[in-house]
Amino acid sequence: xxxxxxxxxxxxxxxxxxxxxxxxIPLPEWLRYLRPDWVGLVLIYWCLAxxxxxxxxxxxxxxxxxxxxxxxxxxxxxxxLTIVAYxxxxxxxxxxxxxxxxQALTVLVLLVLHQLLALWVSxxxxxxxxxxxxxxxxxTGMVVWPLVFFALRSLRRGFRVS
Amino acid sequence: xxVALSIVLMTMDHRHQHIESLRAGLSVVIYPLQMIVELPGAxxxxxxxxxATRRHLQEENASLHTQILMLKAQTQKLQSxxxxxxxxxxxxxxxxxxxxxxxVAELLSANLDPYQxxxxxxxxxxxxxxxxxxxxxxxxxxxxxxxxxxxTSTALLITDxxxxxxxxxxxxxxxxxxxxxxxxxxxxxxxxxxxxxxxxGDLLTSSGLGGKFPPGYPVAIVKSVEHDPxxxxxxxxxxxxxxxDRSREVLLVWPGETHALKPAVSPSGDAPGANDPSMTEEKTx
Numbered sequence: 001x002x003x004x005x006x007x008x009x010x011x012x013x014x015x016x017x018x019x020x021x022x023x024x025i026p027l028p029e030w031l032r033y034l035r036p037d038w039v040g041l042v043l044i045y046w047c048l049a050x051x052x053x054x055x056x057x058x059x060x061x062x063x064x065x066x067x068x069x070x071x072x073x074x075x076x077x078x079x080x081l082t083i084v085a086y087x088x089x090x091x092x093x094x095x096x097x098x099x100x101x102x103q104a105l106t107v108l109v110l111l112v113l114h115q116l117l118a119l120w121v122s123x124x125x126x127x128x129x130x131x132x133x134x135x136x137x138x139x140t141g142m143v144v145w146p147l148v149f150f151a152l153r154s155l156r157r158g159f160r161v162s
Numbered sequence: 163x164x165v166a167l168s169i170v171l172m173t174m175d176h177r178h179q180h181i182e183s184l185r186a187g188l189s190v191v192i193y194p195l196q197m198i199v200e201l202p203g204a205x206x207x208x209x210x211x212x213x214a215t216r217r218h219l220q221e222e223n224a225s226l227h228t229q230i231l232m233l234k235a236q237t238q239k240l241q242s243x244x245x246x247x248x249x250x251x252x253x254x255x256x257x258x259x260x261x262x263x264x265x266v267a268e269l270l271s272a273n274l275d276p277y278q279x280x281x282x283x284x285x286x287x288x289x290x291x292x293x294x295x296x297x298x299x300x301x302x303x304x305x306x307x308x309x310x311x312x313x314t315s316t317a318l319l320i321t322d323x324x325x326x327x328x329x330x331x332x333x334x335x336x337x338x339x340x341x342x343x344x345x346x347x348x349x350x351x352x353x354x355x356x357x358x359x360x361x362x363g364d365l366l367t368s369s370g371l372g373g374k375f376p377p378g379y380p381v382a383i384v385k386s387v388e389h390d391p392x393x394x395x396x397x398x399x400x401x402x403x404x405x406x407d408r409s410r411e412v413l414l415v416w417p418g419e420t421h422a423l424k425p426a427v428s429p430s431g432d433a434p435g436a437n438d439p440s441m442t443e444e445k446t447x
Contacts, residue, residue, distance in 0.1 A: 017195075025199050026271045033276055060168065068188045069195065070275040071282075071309075071316050074181065075171030082165055121172060122277075128323050128344055130277050 008161030012054060015042050015152060016062060024069050033133050036141035039066050039077075040084060040114050044107055045152045047088040048096055050161060059085030073121060080117035084110050100146045108142040182309070186287070189311030196270050196282065196314065203271050263416040265289060269409070270314065279322035279346065281305075283412060286313045291414060294374055298413040302380040302403035303327065303368055307414075319406050320381065321346050329381050330369040334359055337369050340382060340400060346407050349382050351398040356389050358396070366400055376417040 019038035027035060039062050046054035063078030070077075087110060088095070095106050115138055123129065155161070174181050267285040274280050285291050287310050295307040297317050305319040318325050325342040329351075336358055340349040354360055364384040370377025382400035389396050 020192075020195055021198060024196065024274070026203070063168075064188070065192060068185070068192050071278060071280040072275050073172050074175040074185065075168040078171065079165050079168030082168060126324075127277075134277070 008156075008159045009053070011155060011159045011161050012046055012050075015046075015155065016058075018042075020062070020065055020069060023066060034136050034140050036137050036144050037111055037114060039063075040081060040111055041107070041141055041145060041148045042152070043081060043085055044088050044110060045148060047085055048092050049152070049156055051089050051092045054085075055089055056082050056085045072118070073125060076118055076121045077114075079121070080114045083117060084114050087113070100149060103149065104142045104145040107145045108138055111138040111141045114138075182293070185309050186311045189286075189309070189314055193311070193313050200271055265414045265416075267291075267412050267414050269412065277344075279305075279319035279325075279342065279344075279406070280308070281317050281319065281412075282314050283307075283317060283414075284314060285414060286311045286315050288312055289414075290416075291315050296375045296415050296417065298379060298415055299404045299409040299411070300413075301405060302382070303375060304404045304406060304409070304412055306374060317412075319346075320402060320404075321349060321406060327375060327381060328369045328371040329366040331360055331384075332365040332367050332380075336360060337371065340366060343399070347401055348385075349400045349402060351384075351400060352395060354387075354396050354398050355394065356391075356396050360384060360387055360396070360398060362386055365403075370417075374417075376415055 016039070019042040022038040023035075043054070043059050043062060046058070059081040060078050063076075063081035064074070066072075066077040066081070067074050091106075095103060098106065112135065115135065119130065119134070171181070175185075265285065267283040267289075270282040270284055274282070283297075291307055291310050293307055293310050297304045297306055303320060305317050305322070305325065307315050308318045309316040319342070320327050320340070321342040321344065323342050323344040326339050328337065329340045330337045336354070338351050338353050340351050343350045351360075351366075362384050365380055366382045366384065368375040368377055368379045368381050380403045382402045384398060384400045387396055387398050
């Protein structure tokens with residue numbers, strides 16, 4: 001029965017794979033600090049689009065992979081993305097109705113929350129506070145959100161992911 | 163529930179070493195991802211190598227030849243000095259070990275968290291890499307291995323804020339500790355007393371006291387020394403000699419495993435293998 005209703009799981013997995021690749025792809029030094037949180041963006045999109053399929057557990061799993069890829073404390077991003085996914089699911093019906101620019105603002109809040117949680121953890125284990133441009137990835141994430149949104153929506157419609 | 167799980171994971175990762183095996187397992191899962199990221203760079207270098215002009219290659223060959231010649235001349239001197247050093251140490255009754263097992267590893271180009279100074283290298287447990295192993299490049303100490311997976315391992319650079327390395331001033335042997343500052347070209351030496359004889363330009367070498375790093379490798383050069391009469395310690399910063407953000411090839415060292423150049427083996431002092439280049443234990447992959 002699930003097979004009939006659920007469709008296009010491969011597409012979702014592929015977009016997450018792409019996001020993970022974009023997370024570690026080598027960039028010039030100055031661009032590294034602007035790299036948006038691709039996994040977070042993709043996670044938020046799928047939580048909004050197919051909340052019955054992508055949720056807290058996907059967020060946790062992806063966060064764990066991000067932790068491994070970026071060499072941070074195991075569980076740091078996992079916890080942050082879990083909470084982001086939970087909040088997105090909690091408010092998905094409201095966020096869905098927003099126009100894109102307003103969605104982008106919501107996404108900014110979620111991404112800042114993600115970074116804040118990660119920062120708390122790293123402060124807790126005794127790392128020094130980051131410089132002021134630590135928060136740039138949230139801003140660039142907000143800027144690229146419309147792009148991610150329309151790209152993933154056309155993908156979802158093209159492959160009839162439901 | 164997932165949050166609780168994450169917190170448990172983080173605690174375990176931070177406090178204990180229990181989940182090293184989990185890390186190792188996950189590193190196999192993400193290995194293909196790292197390889198895919200590696201592809202464009204590898205393809206580019208392959209193309210530029212195969213499309214290089216004959217003249218360019220000849221020039222490179224010539225310059226490498228001269229470089230080898232110079233290095234050879236330097237090692238000749240080094241070898242005789244090594245033997246002399248061993249002989250002198252024998253007189254002093256102290257053991258000294260020269261020459262270590264070395265393996266060349268290459269950096270993977272994947273970017274990590276920009277606020278932590280970590281690198282991924284393409285050698286892992288299958289190459290007998292172990293956690294805590296020192297990592298060098300051609301110019302000095304780079305850092306140490308912290309996580310080992312089957313094919314890759316993660317290393318912490320000496321400039322990471324959670325890293326400290328025991329060093330000594332090469333000129334007069336003052337021992338201290340160099341702590342990472344979080345910026346890629348600076349080390350802090352917070353425990354040098356105000357009247358200690360440390361000047362800018364002094365070479366700091368690894369002292370080997372921590373038991374992790376082999377002694378005698380260059381670590382950093384003192385950049386500035388500031389004395390503040392109100393403080394009991396001077397404010398000293400140093401610049402790492404290793405090219406931490408540029409080296410592509412790194413050297414893994416096994417400090418314990420040494421080759422035949424032990425004083426005990428040749429008590430007479432004229433170590434037979436000392437001047438034989440084939441005795442230097444240098445392995446290339």
